Amino acid sequence: MYEDLRSSTVFSPESMGELVNYKQKHPQALFWAGGTYLMAKEVNYPSKNPINIISLGKMDELKRITRNDTSVEFGSMASIQTVTAIARNFFSKDICNALNATSTQLIRRMATIGGALCTQKIKTSFTTIMMTLDANIECRIVGKKPLTKWIQLDNMFDKSGSLVLSPSTLITRLHINADKDSIFYFKETGSPMTQSDYSVVFAMRSRLLQNSITETRACFNFPSIGLHLSEAVQSSLTGVVLPMNPVRIIRLTEALVNEIRMEHPALRPIQVEQASRMFESYLYDLNAKVIARS
Amino acid sequence: MNIDCNIDGKNYSFSTNSDKPLLQILIEDLEVESMMSLCKGAYCGNCVVLMDGQAVLSCLVPAFKLQGAVIQTFESFKKTRAYRDIDRAYKEIGCTPCRQCYASKTLIIESVIQTLERSQSTLSNPMEFNRVRRESDMEGIRTEEEKLIIRELGLNSCTCTQSSELVKIVTTCIDYRRKRNVRRS
Numbered sequence: 001m002y003e004d005l006r007s008s009t010v011f012s013p014e015s016m017g018e019l020v021n022y023k024q025k026h027p028q029a030l031f032w033a034g035g036t037y038l039m040a041k042e043v044n045y046p047s048k049n050p051i052n053i054i055s056l057g058k059m060d061e062l063k064r065i066t067r068n069d070t071s072v073e074f075g076s077m078a079s080i081q082t083v084t085a086i087a088r089n090f091f092s093k094d095i096c097n098a099l100n101a102t103s104t105q106l107i108r109r110m111a112t113i114g115g116a117l118c119t120q121k122i123k124t125s126f127t128t129i130m131m132t133l134d135a136n137i138e139c140r141i142v143g144k145k146p147l148t149k150w151i152q153l154d155n156m157f158d159k160s161g162s163l164v165l166s167p168s169t170l171i172t173r174l175h176i177n178a179d180k181d182s183i184f185y186f187k188e189t190g191s192p193m194t195q196s197d198y199s200v201v202f203a204m205r206s207r208l209l210q211n212s213i214t215e216t217r218a219c220f221n222f223p224s225i226g227l228h229l230s231e232a233v234q235s236s237l238t239g240v241v242l243p244m245n246p247v248r249i250i251r252l253t254e255a256l257v258n259e260i261r262m263e264h265p266a267l268r269p270i271q272v273e274q275a276s277r278m279f280e281s282y283l284y285d286l287n288a289k290v291i292a293r294s
Numbered sequence: 295m296n297i298d299c300n301i302d303g304k305n306y307s308f309s310t311n312s313d314k315p316l317l318q319i320l321i322e323d324l325e326v327e328s329m330m331s332l333c334k335g336a337y338c339g340n341c342v343v344l345m346d347g348q349a350v351l352s353c354l355v356p357a358f359k360l361q362g363a364v365i366q367t368f369e370s371f372k373k374t375r376a377y378r379d380i381d382r383a384y385k386e387i388g389c390t391p392c393r394q395c396y397a398s399k400t401l402i403i404e405s406v407i408q409t410l411e412r413s414q415s416t417l418s419n420p421m422e423f424n425r426v427r428r429e430s431d432m433e434g435i436r437t438e439e440e441k442l443i444i445r446e447l448g449l450n451s452c453t454c455t456q457s458s459e460l461v462k463i464v465t466t467c468i469d470y471r472r473k474r475n476v477r478r479s
Contacts, residue, residue: 007295007311010358039354040336045313053313055358104449105409105442106342106349106402194337 008050014058016140022054023142023168029054031170033077033115036107040193041121062114062172070178076114076137076171080126084108090178095133098186098203102126103193114171117156120163121224122196125188127153128221130174131229132184132203138173139165150175160226160263182207182215183289185282189274192223199223200271202278211290212241220275225264232259233279242290249283299360302326302370310357317341317352319360320367328368328397339450342398342405343367349405351449368397376404383466389459395452399460406446406464407471410439 011029013019023029029052032038056062062077065086072090074083084099091099102108102125116126117137131153141147158164165171182205190199201221207214216237220228233256240248257276260267295312298305301324310319320326320343329352330340341352344366371377380400384390391399443464444457 005311008313010295010312035356035359036354039315039356045311045315045318050311050313053358057359100442101445104446106351106405106446106449107337109348110350110354191337 005046005048006050009052010055011053012055012058014060016059016061019054019056019059019170020142020146024144026052026054027168028052030167031056031114031118033112033118034079034110035115036111037115037119037122037124037193041119056114072176072178074113074174074176076117076173077112079109080111080113080116081105081108083113083126090176090180091133092180092182092184094184094186095129095179095205098129098184099126101186101188102129103191113174117153117171117174118163118165122192123201123221123223123227124192125186125201125221128201128203128219128227129186130176131219131227132205132217133176133179134217136175137171138175140170140172141166142168142170148172154229157227162226179205183286185285187278187281189278192221196223198268198270200274200278202275202282204279204282206237206286208242208286208290211243211294212239213237213286214239218279220260222264222267222271222275225266228260228263230256230259232256243287244283249280252283253280295358297357297360299363299365301365302367312356312358314357315353316343316345316355316357316360316365319357320352326367326369330394337449337451339402340395340398340452342401342450344371344401344404349401368401371401371404376407379467379470380404380407380463382470383463386466387459387462389455389463392452392454395450395454398450399447399452399455402447402450403460403464403467406443407468409446410442410464410468411471 011022011026013022030038032053032055056077059077062075064075065078065082066073067086072086080102084096087096087099103111116124117130135153136150137153137156138148138150156163156165185204186202188199188201192199192201201223202219204216204218206216216234218230218233220230222228233252236252236255253276256279257272260272260275296307296309298307300306308323310323317329320329333340337351339351342349343352345355346364377400380403390396440461443461447457447460
């Protein structure tokens with residue numbers, strides 16, 4: 001069965017210089033971070049045409065974590081479990097709970113930030129949370145003219161929610177600002193990895209000034225189709241005084257459903273329905289929080 | 295690719311394809327009986343092993359990551375005292391996972407127990423745990439520890455055991471270990 005198989009060549013650079021060299025010599029080689037997505041979806045052993053691999057596991061500079069009072073910067077090879085462990089110093093309990101809900105500890109220990117953000121065919125829950133937290137990433141284009149730039153995480157994806165980074169681009173760092181005050185909501189139905197055609201992930205963050213919403217950011221993730229960052233809903237929610245009238249909630253939800261249907265026509269009806277229910281539920285949750293305060 | 299690693303206490307040096315999953319190495323090359331392949335990387339959670347002391351899904355670990363690693367499968371784990379605690383808890387609660395998921399669930403339970411012991415959760419303090427549990431029972435909600443146990447064990451897709459039973463197994467097992475540590479000290 002395995003007689004005429006060729007083994008993949010694995011390169012394990014220890015510095016950025018070595019990595020650039022390997023990538024230039026083998027442009028088709030695949031960057032390998034934690035492997036949780038690649039082993040499950042992309043690498044189908046045994047294969048007659050194995051892909052060469054650049055394993056990033058020995059690159060210490062991609063594992064560094066720098067933090068100060070207002071922000072934290074993770075190297076892209078830090079595991080999701082590391083982010084979860086450090087999160088409680090920087091984020092509210094709701095955000096920590098959301099990070100904890102991204103898969104199980106066993107997977108989080110293996111999965112890395114870079115890998116979770118760069119999966120080609122599906123979008124992970126971690127990406128959804130980071131989009132909502134307005135994270136920035138440092139990208140390094142590993143080509144003949146190496147280039148490093150910081151971009152907003154939103155810009156990694158096009159309007160339909162597909163990844164726009166080229167295969168020679170490497171995410172090196174993730175920068176997130178501390179956030180202990182905002183109200184965060186996270187809901188996931190189905191697993192983005194195993195039920196990517198049906199799953200819906202929703203994360204939303206709002207700041208409240210007295211009883212009015214001052215800033216809001218909502219991100220829907222339809223794993224096999226794309227991400228949806230709703231600008232219209234965000235702007236229509238800003239300045240709204242809570243508790244909100246149920247009629248207004250219905251109108252906002254309808255507007256959101258129309259927007260999602262327009263931008264992602266390939267979505268299944270069940271996904272649209274779940275997205276609208278999650279959004280509605282968040283708005284009622286906000287109402288309940290404000291009523292409980294008064 | 296040449297790999298040197300330690301599997302179940304024995305040092306191995308073998309040549310294999312660099313992207314061959316650990317699961318297939320264990321099944322095809324080492325013929326470990328407790329390993330089974332049901333999903334080919336679709337997260338069924340039935341191929342758990344301990345790699346450098348931490349639970350991992352062996353179908354997601356490629357051969358090139360094994361260099362220098364220490365792997366413990368269920369075959370050698372069942373000879374440890376940690377396993378006997380879990381087995382005793384199964385018997386006391388009167389609930390044992392089915393043959394298909396027994397090995398994996400047991401290893402995941404061990405991993406959860408280690409996490410809870412490390413985090414010094416309320417579970418390691420029985421009085422505090424009982425107080426929190428009484429309160430949450432009254433309110434009909436689960437404690438953070440219970441949620442963690444259910445979430446972690448949810449990785450194994452087999453539905454032979456109920457989540458409430460799994461919570462009892464883990465708490466009983468932690469209790470055994472705590473009592474033994476108290477006796478020792």
